[in-house]
Amino acid sequence: MSGNDGRWDRVGEAPAPSWYLDPLVARQKREVHQQLVRKWTEGCPVESVLKTDLFEEAFGEDQILFDLIPGTHRVIGIDVSRAIAARAMRRSPLGCARFVAADVRSLPLRSELIDVVVSNSTLDHFDTREEFQAALSELARVLRPGGVLVITIDNAYNPLYQLLRLLSRFGVGPFPLGYTTSLRGLIQSLEKHGLEVADKSRLIHNPRLISTLLFLSLRRTLGKRADTPIRWLLGLFSRLDALPTWPLTACFVAACARKPSNPPEE
Numbered sequence: 001m002s003g004n005d006g007r008w009d010r011v012g013e014a015p016a017p018s019w020y021l022d023p024l025v026a027r028q029k030r031e032v033h034q035q036l037v038r039k040w041t042e043g044c045p046v047e048s049v050l051k052t053d054l055f056e057e058a059f060g061e062d063q064i065l066f067d068l069i070p071g072t073h074r075v076i077g078i079d080v081s082r083a084i085a086a087r088a089m090r091r092s093p094l095g096c097a098r099f100v101a102a103d104v105r106s107l108p109l110r111s112e113l114i115d116v117v118v119s120n121s122t123l124d125h126f127d128t129r130e131e132f133q134a135a136l137s138e139l140a141r142v143l144r145p146g147g148v149l150v151i152t153i154d155n156a157y158n159p160l161y162q163l164l165r166l167l168s169r170f171g172v173g174p175f176p177l178g179y180t181t182s183l184r185g186l187i188q189s190l191e192k193h194g195l196e197v198a199d200k201s202r203l204i205h206n207p208r209l210i211s212t213l214l215f216l217s218l219r220r221t222l223g224k225r226a227d228t229p230i231r232w233l234l235g236l237f238s239r240l241d242a243l244p245t246w247p248l249t250a251c252f253v254a255a256c257a258r259k260p261s262n263p264p265e266e
């Protein structure tokens with residue numbers, strides 16, 4: 001269960017739950033996600049954007065939402081943790097944005113309201129497949145016809161992800177990891193909820209657990225001088241995308257799904 005059982009409030013009340021992300025890694029994560037959303041929403045009139053969790057906006061240099069699509073009238077961010085939503089609100093430079101404590105499986109939004117939904121690694125924190133499906137159904141409901149969902153989830157085939165998930169069950173790591181699926185499984189689920197998958201991708205290649213420990217120790221020992229080796233390693237890891245081994249190295253799988261437009265009335 002990943003509802004409002006206080007678990008995420010405890011994470012959100014920690015001084016810096018995003019300690020595991022080096023600033024350079026956080027910046028890479030932000031750029032990769034923003035570029036993907038902009039590419040997949042190009043040419044799409046965007047008046048309203050919803051982001052399904054506010055972890056990055058509350059804590060990290062990997063925030064995505066604040067400057068995602070300039071000129072958007074309605075920017076809404078939700079998070080099941082009141083503490084995280086409140087922190088994101090305090091950090092937000094956007095006067096008009098709404099940051100709300102809400103569960104993605106039961107959104108306090110009317111149907112067909114949102115042009116673009118960005119859901120990056122929120123739906124991979126549930127214990128069960130049924131909860132994952134319930135959340136997808138909500139995202140499909142709030143999208144307007146013709147609207148776009150950009151979704152990423154943890155890559156189930158990254159062998160180090162499975163280890164990370166196991167460790168998280170024993171309280172190791174910053175937060176718990178939950179059910180996730182393959183890129184094919186994600187696409188099938190999106191289609192089951194009536195969405196058309198327009199594109200797919202895989203994001204951020206690295207041996208996740210090992211690279212995180214490596215970056216942290218480089219930073220701890222070299223301080224500012226760690227910038228050069230970390231940049232070099234990030235460049236090296238990003239080349240893994242071109243290899244046939246990508247299903248094993250991608251941290252996230254991603255899909256762009258469109259809600260079909262309503263047929264014109266007779």
Ligand SMILES: C[S@@+](CC[C@H](N)C(=O)[O-])C[C@H]1O[C@@H](n2cnc3c(N)ncnc32)[C@H](O)[C@@H]1O
Nearest residue numbers: 002008053054055079080081103104120121175
């Ligand atoms: C640890 S973060 C990771 C996701 C983040 N986008 C990232 O990629 O770093 C998970 C976030 O999802 C939020 N969350 C967990 N379950 C949720 C739910 N049912 N509805 C909305 N937000 C949820 C948590 O409060 C937390 O902010």
